[in-house]
Amino acid sequence: MSGQVDPNDRFHAARRHSEIAIRRLRTIPEGGGRADLPDNPVFDCHRDHKGHYDIYGRMWWDQVAPTQTSWCTNVTRGRFAHPVQDRAITLREAMLLQTFPPTAELRGGVEAMALQVGNAAPGLLAQRIGEQIAAMEEVSRSGGAPVGLAVADAKIESSAYAFLVALHSLCSPFRCHSVGSVGVERVASYCVAISSRLWRARVAG
Structure with a gap:
């Protein structure tokens, strides 16, 4: 509970x-x-105001958690209240949502530590991206087509292109707790557009 x-x-x-x-x-x-x-x-500032409905927002037990920001332990700054307890989530809970190791430690005051959590890229997201890049590199070296693209008998030589395709392959099914589904879908759409342009350019060339 509180405190x-x-x-x-x-x-x-x-x-x-x-x-x-x-x-x-x-x-x-x-x-x-x-x-x-x-x-x-x-709140006076919210009278007749539509929006900012996540203020004093509670999380769900069975849904994707909201993006963890530098205010992740402050219920007046977003959906950072515990699903059932009358309190904001703790730094440890925020770290776990960001897929920090259970024994991870932070430094500084409370606000500084919350900033470290909110500004961090989730470790699990980085791991999944790395795995996809490694898989795409293996496909590239074997001369196969990138996963998810209906083009055969072409070899990928660009690491940047392989990264974009890998990120798209990752983002389509993946829902990271801290990034949130909307952000992931935007990244995936962006990767589709960029990778398609690169692919067409390579085929044309």
Whole structure:
């Protein structure tokens, strides 16, 4: 709960919330947000405002987590409330969503450490990209066509091109907790467009 600290893990420490913040959180169901708050309290800056519904947002147990930002332990800055407990997620929970190792450590004050988490690229995402690049390089060296493209008997010699195709192959099925499905789909679409242009250029040349 608010203010609690795991005696065995200093990064698994719940942010201390004000009484009014806790009362607000109690009214919000799993997956809910500021739209679920009663008329009183309500934020003056949000009166008659459509948008920013993730403020005071709770995460879900069974859905993709939101993008972890530098405010990932602050419920007033996004969907960073625990699914059922009346508190923001802890630094440790945010790190786990970013696929940090369970024993990873951070340095600095709370805000500085949250910034480190929010600015990090998920380790698992980097691993998956690396695996796809290695697989594409193997296909390239064997003279085969890139996975997912209906073009045969062509050899890929460009590492940049192989990377784009690999990233597309990765992003299509992959949903990273911290990047979120929308961001991944945008990256995948971008990779499709760029890789298609490169492929056409190579075939034409």
